Amino acid sequence: MKTSTSPLKFNDKADFKKAVHKQRKSRKAALVAKEVQASAKIDAYRTDLSGGVISAIALSPIERKAYYDLYTSKAAEVLGIKKSVIDLYGGMKLCPYCQIDTHKDLDHFYPRSVFPELSISSQNLVPACSACNTTYKKTKWGNGNSRSFIHPYFDAVPDVQFLFCTVSLLPGKLYKISYWLKRDPLVSTSVFGLISRHFIELNxxxxxxxxxxxxxxxxxARIIEGYASYDDRLRELSNFVNQQCVANLKNTWAHAFHQALSPHMGLICR
Ligand SMILES: [Zn+2]
Known part of the structure; x- marks a missing residue:
């Protein structure tokens, strides 16, 4: 899970207008018919997001299809919007939803099947891994008045630990691993609710x-096999685990896992 907001800068309304007016005649007519409403929706994106609830604008079936298909338009303006989002993420290799896999897709945070008016809004386009995009998130975005996912650009996730891991050692050098969330008093119940839904929905x-x-x-296992004496194994494993704790941000799976190993070092090295 990401623990900070992104400093992205957007010019969504101007980009949207340019893209609409470069479309072929039939699609352009349907887009222009709701251009004012769509533009207002793009403008209100952050307000709607922080309110937790968003409503789609009313579109006829033809208008809906025109907005939905705008995302796959080959117009330079549309390609430019997608490229700008990916370029802004150049230095960030992992999917911001899970921090597990590299991002290869562009996810619509609010799905374009439900909110086609946001199909080319860069605020709504998030580089994501295939698992998050197509297996878990799909067309979900919320449940009733609650959003289901942390927005990687706009949600300020508190800089306190909420992701923890427990490791138990089983016979045969097997590890029983579990992950769990715990609310720090500095995290409001509503923010913790969002963190919990994100954790569950993305499995x-x-x-x-x-x-x-x-x-x-x-x-x-490789570290343990590489050293003959208990003391050498313990030293090397401790170094490795400490390095991993420091190298990985809190609330990442790797940090929590290595933190959870600490009580078991002696047993692992035996
Ligand atoms: Zn992911």
């Missing part, structure tokens, strides 16, 4: 366990 516990089991557990 993050299962995905974090899979990641820790497939990537970190084998690294630990």
């Amino acid at each position: 993050l516990e299962v995905r974090y366990i899979a990641k820790a089991s497939s990537e970190e557990v084998p690294k630990i």
Whole structure:
């Protein structure tokens, strides 16, 4: 999970206007018919987001299709919007929703099937991994008056730890791993509710366990196998675990996993 907002800058309304007016005649007519309302919706994006609830504008079936298809238009203006979002994320390799996989898709935070008027709003386009985009998030965005997902650009997630991990050692050097959330008193119940829904809807516990089991557990085994004495193993493993705790931000699966290993170091090295 991301723990800070992004400093992205947007010029969505101007980009939208340019893109609409470069479309072919039939599609342009349908877009222009609701241009004022769509533009107002783009303008109100952050206000709607912070209110937690957003309503789609009324569109006829033809207008709905025109707005939905605007995203796949080959017009230079539309391609430019997509490219600008990806370029702004150049230095950020991991999907901001899960921090597990690299981002290869562009997700519509508010799905374009429900909010086609936001189909080319860069505020609404989030580079995401395929699992988050197409397996878990899909066309979900909220439930009743509550949003289901942390918005990577606009939601300020508090800089306190809320993601924790528990590791138990089982016979045969097997690891039983679980992840859980705990509310710090500095985090409001409403923000913690959003964090919890995000965690559940994206199936993050299962995905974090899979990641820790497939990537970190084998690294630990290699360290243990590489040293003959208990003291050497303990020293090397402690160094590795401490490095991983520092290198990974709190509220990432890796940080929580390595933090959870601390009580078990002696047993692991035996
Ligand atoms: Zn993801």
